Amino acid sequence: MFELQHADNFHFKPVKTKNLRYIDQVQFMKIFHKKYCTESVCHKESKKVADYLIKILENAFEIVFGVKEKKKIMQIIVHKVTARDGLKDYYGYLLKRIKPKIIIYVVGTGFDQMILGETGRELGIPTVEIQHGHIGRGHLGYNFNCDVCLNSFPEYLFVTGQHEVEAIRPPIPKENIYITGSPELDFKVNYYKKKLQNRKKLKKIITFISGGEREIVDAAIEMYQKLDKDQYKIYLKLHPSEYTSWRKKYCKLENSGVCVVDGSLHDIYYYLAISDYLVGVASAVLFEATRFECDIMVLKTGRYFNAESLINTGNGVYISSTEEAIKRIHSMSSKRTTSDFYHRRNSCQLIYRAIDAILDKKGEEQKSENVYGTE
Incomplete structure (x- = not known):
């Protein structure tokens, strides 16, 4: 090697x-x-x-x-x-x-x-x-x-x-x-399935995936302001390239109440495993998420067209605003079925x-x- x-x-x-x-x-x-x-x-x-x-x-x-x-x-x-x-x-x-x-x-x-x-x-x-x-x-x-x-x-x-x-x-x-x-994805799916099997969540978890889009950050802040804090917890998983610069790049984020993930305490698969809802634009993480049960929403901004196949295959939905996302969150009654169309198992x-x-x-x-x- x-x-x-x-x-x-x-x-x-x-x-x-x-x-x-x-x-x-x-x-x-x-x-x-x-x-x-x-x-x-x-x-x-x-x-x-x-x-x-x-x-x-x-x-x-x-x-x-x-x-x-x-x-x-x-x-x-x-x-x-x-x-x-x-x-x-x-x-x-x-x-x-x-x-x-x-x-x-x-x-x-x-x-x-x-x-x-x-x-x-x-x-x-x-x-x-x-x-x-x-x-x-x-x-x-x-x-x-x-x-x-x-x-x-x-x-x-x-x-x-x-x-x-x-x-x-x-x-x-x-x-x-x-x-x-993907060998790593296979391992992480099985690992977190066992580790989180008997763990009870007190709140629904919504994770926003940043690929450098300011709109994702704004949407996370806006959703935090509109949802019940006792029922929902919101994470913003930054891209590693933003770990040291996000406070300067996103001035409103630090005191917004959103839980910012800017380190490696947990890997990205941990957040896919614990999340009930996932919001992103065109990150590769959205496709890896199809092996987990989280509901996938694609915000229609920037390079969102690169995630079009998620919608065409029924693995995700488009949203144009936080209002649409909140409406979907309130109406969801069951978990999404996992898929290996993007990431074959074994x-x-x-x-x-x-x-x-x-x-x-x-x-x-x-x-x-x-x-x-x-x-």
Whole structure:
């Protein structure tokens, strides 16, 4: 298992496994005295790419870039061409030394991962991206309106549920997409089901999921003001990126009465498990919540259209105001039925089966190549 550096170039320690190694291209370059093409050397090639890209963007969006914008695009491409040469050398060295049977990674749209995927393909190693978060129809990195050959895209995708299979339009065959669920979600669902089994709640719990939308914060404050405090408790689960800045960003929140979750005392699945109602806009949490019994409401603001399938499949409802939400809360008499449409259960078994299927397929391809080569 290999880990890229986090922000500010550090790794979280200690770790729970002894099988972890760190990606460190700088150390590789120092040990082997590596030097790659300078920006001046690849300037001509990069200019062709930049001109081509600018033309496509200007035609597609009917815009005209200024001189500064064109220069910026050119600088980005020059930098990436140079960086690509170094990463291909580094990952090529690692893969030839390790000789893995399969490569599995997350965040396939990351620059490092794209170069790793491309290098793996060139060496004949199956490459797999395992889904993190929600993909759907609105993610540019997984939806293409025509057939393309993209070597940096993984050969296989492990997605959490049937929804992604039906929704996304990736540049790989549909048979290369495997439904594998989420091991962590499986564990958390079972864990909290047992832990909270005999616990009695004194109040109904409503949790708002923040994805940075001010409207969600305003709705949580407004609902707190309108509901009976003796019967309802309201949480606002902030996005981790807001933990240290929310008091400045949302001035009215601190003294509003809403219970603000701005730390890691409990994980997000705890709040999904204890909540009777969940309100959000387009967070991946809304889709994970379908494995729990909380009623899901999508506030029609911002990127709410990314959660449209929740409504189409009957796993959630749209609301346009806190009044609509309160009316629904007062009228609900039963819990929502859980669903595995977005997150299939028994994830570990599904992942093992998918890996075996890919390796078997690779083995058959190699046999065919050997037979063909002897004729």
